[in-house]
């Protein structure tokens with residue numbers, strides 16, 4: 001359906017005074033996608049027949065898990081309904097932001113493309129950790145914030161109470177907090193009017209050399225890379241030669257347009273303040289990176305817009321096909337995913353235990369889990385992933401520095417200092433659980449930075465924590481110790497020197513690389529004992545005694561033993577039935593194929609899988625939701 005009303009009638013000809021660029025920020029599950037759906041309906045860019053829940057979350061994985069991974073920008077024509085400007089037409093560009101900490105950089109770029117943010121808070125839940133984190137990000141980007149309480153249709157909603165809290169937080173009056181229901185649509189038209197009234201129109205210099213900021217970049221199998229941009233200065237017209245300022249790469253602009261909610265080509269290009277997409281035929285998102293500045297090759301801008309950052313992996317894990325012959329398929333699948341994900345890194349590696357695979361770098365655990373799931377689901381691969389680890393910096397006494405992304409590559413020389421990455425975590429919890437949260441954070445080597453009461457019963461705790469301590473089960477622990485009431489948000493905050501050691505697990509004297517781990521000195525013993533005990537239960541007895549040892553360097557810290565057995569499959573086969581004997585021998589051979597040799601020890605592949613998948617007690621998985 002064509003948009004009913006489009007001021008200036010075409011993209012490219014809309015005057016900046018008629019444009020409002022905004023985003024919705026919220027804690028997960030506070031109803032951002034549902035509200036966006038109502039806005040699509042009210043502005044009639046999607047009619048009731050086409051409407052499906054969470055229209056903008058296109059990827060299947062997104063819909064199933066209810067999380068938004070890739071941001072989108074939608075152009076919404078809106079005629080003001082009430083007040084002084086009633087009847088005046090505007091263009092609202094709604095920029096959807098991903099909500100998870102792994103994608104904070106993408107959130108910050110989406111915010112930079114807006115003048116205003118709608119801060120959405122569930123009226124039955126109140127402020128949560130991500131409400132705060134997103135609010136701070138919005139304020140850092142100088143955005144005007146409209147506080148909105150959502151889900152007022154719920155019987156448990158307490159809009160009065162949370163309006164007070166919200167007003168206190170952002171320094172406004174409780175009556176300034178709007179009230180809506182994304183479910184019933186109540187209050188949404190008024191919110192759209194307020195977006196026009198309160199947010200500023202974009203400003204930019206129409207005659208200056210063109211500068212447009214990339215805030216998202218998505219690979220599409222049919223169209224190649226689709227890049228989402230906001231024009232800051234000048235304009236972009238079809239068929240122009242554009243230049244990416246961070247790399248200097250020049251591409252021809254094959255198509256430019258807006259999304260409303262499907263792509264609509266713009267023959268008039270895009271002018272100051274407009275938000276839309278462009279396509280150049282490039283096949284790889286790394287050539288069109290989030291945060292980069294697009295300019296015109298013939299008349300380039302001299303200075304790029306600020307804020308460009310290379311995505312840096314924070315968490316590493318080895319991915320191995322369970323069936324070794326899938327290795328080439330895994331490589332092809334990773335190559336394909338990389339087209340859409342500038343933050344995914346991988347390098348081939350070999351493990352004595354697991355064979356050929358890849359060491360992959362991710363933004364965080366959720367990112368890891370999403371990639372793993374896509375590999376399994378979209379490419380039909382069965383994978384095993386090693387326990388995730390962070391990146392360590394090791395200074396040796398001989399003055400050399402090593403960046404360690406794989407524990408089995410820990411340098412052998414005399415270690416000087418070891419540094420590990422840290423995060424600044426914000427935990428929001430009801431008063432009653434402060435003790436439990438503090439105990440958990442201290443157990444994870446956290447340092448309390450500060451504590452504030454947001455209201456009589458809600459406390460904000462700020463900690464510095466080693467990233468390695470929160471990537472496993474921290475979130476699950478936090479939830480279980482606070483009966484689900486606490487929420488968590490964190491951001492990288494540099495590194496710290498720590499007392500870390502590498503623990504090796506040896507089978508019959510041979511180190512098994514897949515189980516090497518870098519852990520804090522105080523936790524090394526525990527790690528060694530747990531893994532050794534687990535392996536003893538998983539590895540069948542051999543014809544000789546097999547010691548399982550955990551060691552730091554040459555010092556053994558834990559030991560288990562698998563006793564010897566003489567496995568004579570023919571022992572029970574009395575009499576002379578030769579065919580039966582043959583069958584048994586054949587069967588034993590089959591079994592041997594699935595065994596891996598570690599030194600002289602035969603280990604069934606399943607033992608590695610079982611030990612790895614539970615080695616951290618969390619199945620190596622991130623919490624799907626925060």
Ligand SMILES: Nc1nc2c(ncn2[C@@H]2O[C@H](COP(=O)(O)OP(=O)(O)OP(=O)(O)O)[C@@H](O)[C@H]2O)c(=O)[nH]1
Pocket residue numbers: 026027028029030031032033034035066067068099150151152153154180181182183184
């Ligand atoms: N009763 C009621 N339920 C709502 C309302 N808005 C959203 N919900 C429900 O709240 C849940 C979360 O809503 P979503 O729109 O998926 O939340 P979201 O913030 O987009 O979630 P993420 O994409 O995971 O960040 C869903 O089950 C919605 O049906 C509302 O106004 N009233």
